Amino acid sequence: MAEKTYSHIPTMTIGPLSEKTGCHIETIRYYERIGIMPSPPRTEGGHRVYREEHLKRLTFIRRSRELGFTLEEIRNLLLLVDGDDFTCDEVKTMTLEHADDVHRKIADLKKLERVLKDMVSQCDRGDVPDCPVIDALFQTKAYPSIATSP
Amino acid sequence: MAEKTYSHIPTMTIGPLSEKTGCHIETIRYYERIGIMPSPPRTEGGHRVYREEHLKRLTFIRRSRELGFTLEEIRNLLLLVDGDDFTCDEVKTMTLEHADDVHRKIADLKKLERVLKDMVSQCDRGDVPDCPVIDALFQTKAYPSIATSP
DNA sequence: TATGAGACCTGTAGTTAGTACAGGTTCAAG
DNA sequence: CTTGAACCTGTACTAACTACAGGTCTCATA
Structure with a gap:
């Protein structure tokens, strides 16, 4: 055994x-x-x-x-x-920092979503070759800058 | 000339x-x-x-x-x-698909934020060595699964 | 005890969207 | 003509894995 x-x-x-x-x-x-x-x-x-x-x-x-x-x-x-x-405090701090990161990322993505939706809402005439999305993409600054976090 | x-x-x-x-x-x-x-x-x-x-x-x-x-x-x-x-339609489709991606990502991150905040809210006793965050991380399934998109 | 399928091993290369050099060449101003 | 800034190529690095190729080990079954 x-x-x-x-x-x-x-x-x-x-x-x-x-x-x-x-x-x-x-x-x-x-x-x-x-x-x-x-x-x-x-x-x-x-x-x-x-x-x-x-x-x-x-x-x-x-x-x-x-x-x-x-x-x-x-x-x-x-x-x-x-x-x-x-200490629990150290861990808490790290977690909160991370939560902040996540929070910022959410904010950035929301801006992004807004811009994309705005662009799309311009084009409702279907199959015309002239495209507002493409036009917007060729603009240097069509919208307030979107700060996408790294 | x-x-x-x-x-x-x-x-x-x-x-x-x-x-x-x-x-x-x-x-x-x-x-x-x-x-x-x-x-x-x-x-x-x-x-x-x-x-x-x-x-x-x-x-x-x-x-x-x-x-x-x-x-x-x-x-x-x-x-x-x-x-x-x-056609404008093709571009519109691509843009909408991308917008959907962004939308999903936002939803995922919101869940994440919730879980992180919940974990942190457990630990308000400062510098004790026993840490609810760490405990939670050792749990296989402490929270409903968080589907983070790729 | 032999065997063979399936699990495991190492090592390398590829993925995304760039950034960071090293070491050498060209350009333009004075 | 000189000099320093700008440019060139090529390679290696980042994060967090994934995907092989080609070989070895394990263990249940015959």
Whole structure:
């Protein structure tokens, strides 16, 4: 009964980890390459063997990506988590900054939508070859500048 | 008075073109490389010489980019313009499709903003080490799925 | 125990829309 | 004629992956 391996701990290869997290296999390997996922132990043949902690970490990364954090931001969040001396305040600040970014992006896109709709509303005569949209695109400054955030 | 060159047509090198359009020089050369700007004539020494038509075309591209069209979409718009047998309808359709994209993106980002704000609103006790944001990020599905468009 | 399908491996290249050099040449003003 | 700014080419880099090619490992079944 006593085994020298950790076989009593549930492990998995990259395939199941991929299924459980919804991350593509290539993405998981990519995360390892760029250092936000640790290199897991391998089988003798070289296959990656993951444990519960890897699943947790990858879930965290995935979830953060879904929320639009960049990998750089996630890297920082993970540093805080790993250091385990972070304060809630630091995390809150980062999240609020990100929320602001999102907010700005929404505002930019709304302006954009407005301009596009305006342009289209000019052309309601169907199949004439003269096109107000094209005309507008040739204008240097037909509308107040649209500041699309990077 | 009769000159065999086109010196009576206003020309410019890449620097002034860059200034007038707000496109970086490298970007202009890039557009030429990928074929959405034509290769202009050159001086004997190899410097690019642009004319009014180049300025117009680049303005068109710039403006379209500002409006969030991809280079691929712009390529199509330019095909229509170049073919000069396009109908306003085709352009209108493309623009409306793009507007829809933008609309969806706005909706997605709004959901995102909501989730971020919700997460942050959980943590109002300042500097405790236990952080609801981090906790939420470790959850597989703490919120209804956020479909961030590609 | 042999075998074969399927899972896994590494490494490289491509995607989008540019930006940032290095190292060399040309232009135009004085 | 000189000099410094502007221009040239070519390559490499960015973010966040995705998509192979070509080879190896695993493990359930015969």
